[in-house]
Amino acid sequence: MTCSAMTSALLLPILACCLLSASVSVAGGNFYNDFDITWGDGRAKILNNGQLLTLSLDKASGSGFQSKSEYLFGKIDMQLKLVPGNSAGTVTAYYLSSQGRTHDEIDFEFLGNLSGDPYTLHTNVFTQGKGNREMQFKLWFDPTNDFHTYSLLWNPQQIIFMVDGSPIRVFRNLENRGVAFPKNQAMRIYSSLWNADDWATRGGLIKTDWKNAPFTASYRGFNADACVWVAGRSRCPARKMGGSGAGAWMDYQMDVTSQKRMSWVQKNYMIYNYCADRKRFPQGLPTECTIN
Numbered sequence: 691m692t693c694s695a696m697t698s699a700l701l702l703p704i705l706a707c708c709l710l711s712a713s714v715s716v717a718g719g720n721f722y723n724d725f726d727i728t729w730g731d732g733r734a735k736i737l738n739n740g741q742l743l744t745l746s747l748d749k750a751s752g753s754g755f756q757s758k759s760e761y762l763f764g765k766i767d768m769q770l771k772l773v774p775g776n777s778a779g780t781v782t783a784y785y786l787s788s789q790g791r792t793h794d795e796i797d798f799e800f801l802g803n804l805s806g807d808p809y810t811l812h813t814n815v816f817t818q819g820k821g822n823r824e825m826q827f828k829l830w831f832d833p834t835n836d837f838h839t840y841s842l843l844w845n846p847q848q849i850i851f852m853v854d855g856s857p858i859r860v861f862r863n864l865e866n867r868g869v870a871f872p873k874n875q876a877m878r879i880y881s882s883l884w885n886a887d888d889w890a891t892r893g894g895l896i897k898t899d900w901k902n903a904p905f906t907a908s909y910r911g912f913n914a915d916a917c918v919w920v921a922g923r924s925r926c927p928a929r930k931m932g933g934s935g936a937g938a939w940m941d942y943q944m945d946v947t948s949q950k951r952m953s954w955v956q957k958n959y960m961i962y963n964y965c966a967d968r969k970r971f972p973q974g975l976p977t978e979c980t981i982n
């Protein structure tokens with residue numbers, strides 16, 4: 691072995707190791723520091739020194755958690771691994787929400803299914819207490835096999851829903867056309883696993899099979915590169931030069947490649963779009979559906 695080959699053979703693992711630990715510390719989410727378990731009487735658990743959180747559901751109760759912080763804009767990532775096998779009737783909700791009657795809310799909800807049948811990823815956006823903006827998707831992978839990343843990029847121009855980095859849905863700021871946009875109310879992150887077999891799977895036709903209980907969903911890899919609401923003020927992460935790094939999401943706009951990716955997802959995996967549901971809106975589609 692030559693000297694330089696040896697150096698690089700020695701250096702590479704060290705470098706790789708440093709890079710790895712750097713990215714781990716950036717991802718840095720620790721469920722003990724960032725979240726509170728809010729209900730479920732021991733059914734929600736934080737494990738592995740705060741690196742893993744599990745929710746469970748049985749006939750008596752589901753469980754849930756919420757973030758300690760409130761956020762106003764950010765890029766928020768969470769990895770989820772959903773209830774495997776026969777998860778029909780179960781719903782895993784993961785969302786941001788502010789408080790009160792005119793609250794804002796950004797939802798991911800995963801509706802379980804019979805073994806082998808696809809989960810439905812249900813999304814919605816509430817502004818000033820008004821929702822009715824459902825879009826639903828199938829996924830291009832089995833979300834119960836492994837962890838996948840579900841992200842929200844929320845800045846003053848738009849909210850982008852992402853799955854493993856692919857944008858699947860955008861809600862644009864169309865305030866100038868009279869559509870309210872979430873930008874004044876800080877939101878907490880909430881998640882819960884619960885029984886919704888009156889509606890979740892094939893419209894409530896398929897009930898939860900309690901023989902399979904307890905049902906478990908797992909979370910890891912939380913990362914919030916976000917403005918945190920502290921004492922009535924928003925504190926944003928420092929922006930780095932060159933537009934990447936912390937805070938780059940603040941003025942992010944989708945480029946042509948991401949637009950194409952989103953069109954691909956919507957064309958192939960979208961199963962419901964309120965903007966295409968004219969029967970539901972006989973007086974005309976909501977304004978945001980009519981603007982390109």
Ligand SMILES: *[C@@H]1O[C@H](CO)[C@@H](O)[C@H](O)[C@H]1NC(C)=O
Nearest residue numbers: 801803807808810890891892
């Ligand atoms: C469950 O699978 C059936 C059959 O493929 C499908 O029609 C349905 O949309 C799936 N999801 C839910 C939540 O019912």
